[in-house]
Amino acid sequence: MSEFESVEILLVEDNASDAELTIRALRKKNMANHLVWLKDGAEALDFLFCTGSYEGRLNSKPKLILLDLKMPKVDGIEVLRRVKADERLKAIPAVIMTSSHEDRDIIESYQLGVNSYLVKPVDFEQFLDVVSRAGLYWLLINKVPEK
Template identity: 45%
Template sequence: MHNPTGPAGQSATALPTPGQSVGIILIEDDDGHATLIERNLRRAGLTNGFTRFSDGQEALDYFFSETSAFAREELPPSVILLDLKMPRIDGLEVLRRLKADRRTASLPVIVLTTTDDPREIERCYELGCNVYVTKPVEYDAFIEAVRRLGFFLQVVKLPAGAR
């Protein structure tokens, strides 16, 4: 089940405000990592709405269900932060399905994972990921990587079709 959150209880499906141009869709099975990611993106100044899925199946159901907010086009432009190692359906399959479907192919996908295997990195880019970020194992380095990602997400601009 996804967990939409935003500033002051604002739903992730709300229309963007001038200070909120890009929604964040976090697909991450580790609750601790998800909390650290959201908390430190907010500390970096990100006020964007967040929607979280704890496995690949939840995410695919969200994107491809006929009744989802995504299908009804009620979401602001969004960026996906995607972990690779997840139960049920892994991140590689989620990436493959998102980039293969014309409705979701333009969504920017940032792979955010502990895997630094060059073959896996290459495979993600072949499947269409836009950015690959390795989560450092050391706590302080992980926090710093997320903070830098937050600064990047504050300035990123998406094409109109990347809803």
């Protein structure tokens, strides 16, 4: 499982098209080399906490978590809650990327300690712009604790 050892971006997205478009946007800026795409929240939790099918994974932490909100089984809010409640994971920047800008989702995400809340535009040019700028900011501009 060496491919998971130096993960930079963990993309949690149930919609394959959205995932592909996101990856394409990041790849254009050369930021998709160490990206793992997981299709739902349950898988994401297994990955982050090294449980289930990811048991025994070398415990490396991603540098950025991109989370969709609405997903089957475990939704983005629940993943965010678990991540931010965990001492070892809470420092990882977690960014919600969703289609909806319902007030209640924004409020709840910030109460749980989200680092950023982005609404995915329908227009592809704008979408590319939003995703690549978010990637650039959180991976290159933003500073996080060393350990």
